[in-house]
Amino acid sequence: MADRDENHDESAEAKHPAENSGASLPATPGERVWLYCKGTCEVLGGLYYGGHIAHWVWLQVQDLANPLVQHWS
Template sequence: MADRDEESYESAGASIPEPVKEPAKVPDETTDLTRGKTSRREEAYLTLGIIYYGGHVAHWVWLQVQEQLFPLVQPYT
């Protein structure tokens, strides 16, 4: 059957048709990491995480600063 297809194209002088191109895929908004953008869901999770843990982290940093600075300031008081 393949021989008949080739013969019909050759005898008619027509060229072999090009393969059909698939339509471009629309990128999924949840995984658009190729352009460095984050999805709205990821942004929401990051924002909520910063709001929830931000106070705890800031308090921990403040305690660490006090522990480091207290021995330096103690001789002057």
């Protein structure tokens, strides 16, 4: 009888060897810190360079729009 129970348990595991194979592994502590730092650096970079990029875009728009406005004036 004990042999049957052991065989039954083994066959159940053989049918479903890895139920969790599709799930991703949890992040290691080092990965979690890196992802946090990476996101922080991206936000701070966007805040710092965002103003510079917006100013550059504004100058480009003025360069393109000024000839049109002067033409209509």
